[in-house]
Amino acid sequence: MAPHPFSIEEWGTRRSLAIAPIPSMSIIATGILFVCFLFAGILLCIELGKRLGKARFSKEGESATTGISAIEGAVFGLLGLTLAFLFSGALSRFDERRKIITQECNDIGTAWLRVDLLPVDTQPAMRDLFRRYLDSRIETYRKLPDLDAAKVELQRSAELQSKIWTLAVSSTQGTGTSHPPMLLLPALNSMFDTATLRTEASKMHPPIVITAMLAVLALASSLFAGYDMANRRPWLSLHPIAFALVLSVTVYVIIDLEYPHLGMIQVKNSEEILIGLRDSMNTK
Secondary structure, three states: OOOOOOOHHHHHHHHHHOOOOOOOOOHHHHHHHHHHHHHHHHHHHHHHHHHHHHHHHHHHHHHHHOOHHHHHHHHHHHHHHHHHHHHHHHHHHHHHHHHHHHHHHHHHHHHHHHHHHOOOOOHHHHHHHHHHHHHHHHHHHHOOOOHHHHHHHHHHHHHHHHHHHHHHHHHHOOOOOOHHHHHHHHHHHHHHHHHHHHHHHOOOOOOHHHHHHHHHHHHHHHHHHHHHHOOOOOOOOHHHHHHHHHHHHHHHHHHHHHOOOOOOOOOHHHHHHHHHHHHHHOOO
């Protein structure tokens, strides 16, 4: 793989632009607020459906349920499909983020080994840059959920990328052989690309319209459930509370999976391999 066909300054600028702006408001706090409103909304819709059902049954009797079961089945089926889609997608993205962490560790480790191809007098400076770069990568995600601090650390990582690339290019130009640049520069490209891939992966989430659709379906299903429960005697208040709680907790778990550095579900175990790699760099 050939080096990037543009200047070092332009390369550093492009890498900096690849850093996504991080919102200052806590996403998890917003998610918890959304789940609380959803829980309350489900209970209200069940109660509203029950009252509508009572009024309808008092006028029409058993004929009030004619044709309702087909609509209920369609709405509940769509709700289940949407939940399955969101949960499966969130879990898939969570696993993908863990794989990218492993990939980044492998790419950094490969590039670190290929520093041996550089001239002996250049290796200490390059290894120091590598240590500082890996420290920055570890600190970027360790500082979460402090989003502003993480953004500053991402910028520092981009600056170190530029310094590493500059030193690598200048060091390989006077070697008199093509082997060092052919082996080291592609490894650096892979290392930097994986860092960008990890940043981009953290921005991959389902469109907000799907989450809104889930909320609408949950409320509609609750309305139908309350309507159907109005003609059943006796019925327990535990049932709607359990339905609202299970559905709300499921939605929260989906949100938590989407933001693994901000909520209770974390990928810190996967990041231990980066710390292990950093410890191994102290021996050389």
